[in-house]
Amino acid sequence: MPISQEQFARIAKDLPAMGNDPHAVRARVEALEKILERAFVIPGTKIPFGLDSVIGFVPVLGDLVTAAMGAYIVWEGRNLGMSKWQLIRMSANIGVDTAIGAIPFVGDAFDLVWRSNSRNLRIIKKHLDKHHPATRIIEG
Secondary structure: OOOOHHHHHHHHHHOOOOOOOHHHHHHHHHHHHHHHHOOEEOOOOOOEEOHHHHHOOOOOHHHHHHHHHHHHHHHHHHHOOOOHHHHHHHHHHHHHHHHHHOOOOHHHHHHHHOOHHHHHHHHHHHHHHHHOHHHOOOOO
16 A cells, blocks of 8 residues: 655654654654654545554554564663563563454454554653653543
8 A cells, every 4th residue: 555645754754853752752752752653644534544454454464563563662661761661561472462463364354453553652652641641641
């Protein structure tokens, strides 16, 4: 499924800086989550999907690639100083996504429901809001 030039420009505009400060990490993780989980909409519906669902159609390799991209979000959480319990929860989200996602067809449908990267983003946002309140963004 090709990406239109408008969609590409919108995604590229959202790519964050590469700093290590909590603001940059938050922006980077939010951008990656959007690309993996909500970059596109199923035509005729309001159901979002992302590269996690698309790449998942490639047997085994697709699930390993999306697991590696999800692991990057966990790694960013580790760099933020998140607790081991939070990192274990995030890793478990990715593990469930990868294990069920490896089942042909069922796994692809599961990717639309179990958005491990969105779940992990919520965990990171909760941590940032508590420990780095200056990174909060008012969403409207």
